[in-house]
Amino acid sequence: MPITLFRLFQATFVVGALLSLVMLSQMASATTPACTAMFKAPAKQLHTGESVDLCALTAGKPVLVVNTASYCGYTRQFSGLESLHTTYAPRGLVVLGFPSDSFNQEDDDSAKTADVCYRNYGVTFVMLEPAPVKGSKAQPVFQQLAEKSRQPAWNFNKYVISADGESIQHFNSGTRPDSLDLKQAIEQSLVEPNS
Numbered sequence: 001m002p003i004t005l006f007r008l009f010q011a012t013f014v015v016g017a018l019l020s021l022v023m024l025s026q027m028a029s030a031t032t033p034a035c036t037a038m039f040k041a042p043a044k045q046l047h048t049g050e051s052v053d054l055c056a057l058t059a060g061k062p063v064l065v066v067n068t069a070s071y072c073g074y075t076r077q078f079s080g081l082e083s084l085h086t087t088y089a090p091r092g093l094v095v096l097g098f099p100s101d102s103f104n105q106e107d108d109d110s111a112k113t114a115d116v117c118y119r120n121y122g123v124t125f126v127m128l129e130p131a132p133v134k135g136s137k138a139q140p141v142f143q144q145l146a147e148k149s150r151q152p153a154w155n156f157n158k159y160v161i162s163a164d165g166e167s168i169q170h171f172n173s174g175t176r177p178d179s180l181d182l183k184q185a186i187e188q189s190l191v192e193p194n195s
Contacts, residue, residue, distance in 0.1 A: 033059040040054070041139070044129040046117065063093070064081075064159070066096070066156060067099075069106045070116040072105040078117060079177075081123070082125065084177050092190060094125075095125035098131065099130040102132050102138075105155060113127075134151045156173045157172055159171075160189050
């Protein structure tokens with residue numbers, strides 16, 4: 001009889017421990033921000049070739065996506081984009097730059113693209129390897145943006161994407177990074193949904 005009571009105690013303890021683990025796992029997954037579908041695509045960092053986990057980088061955060069080019073009349077917008085990054089990154093905004101030759105204004109050599117971004121403009125936000133941003137061969141983020149919003153018509157289109165990926169606000173090339181409309185969209189994206 002004492003052995004049976006002991007085994008009953010063991011079984012109760014094991015079941016209780018398993019239930020605790022399941023509850024902890026559910027609590028952890030409930031507090032871990034989800035990655036939006038558009039950022040589940042593979043990407044490589046500009047000129048390093050190292051993989052960038054866009055999901056980990058953007059999960060639960062608002063994102064500013066920009067298609068860039070090194071030899072465009074709008075290239076000087078890099079300075080303003082860097083300013084947005086410096087101002088809003090501490091509040092959770094992720095700025096992602098996607099160089100592209102879709103409009104014939106990007107170098108084939110990613111080292112030269114990196115020079116323009118990092119040396120000429122002091123960019124510290126994440127820049128990715130050059131890739132198409134329109135058509136059937138577009139980088140997966142831009143395929144999703146074309147479906148949910150619109151594909152870029154030129155370089156330096158800006159997309160403010162809410163943390164849950166539900167809201168996408170598009171700004172064309174002529175919208176400067178310091179424009180009031182863009183800054184208001186960023187500010188709105190930083191507001192917590194329940195506040």
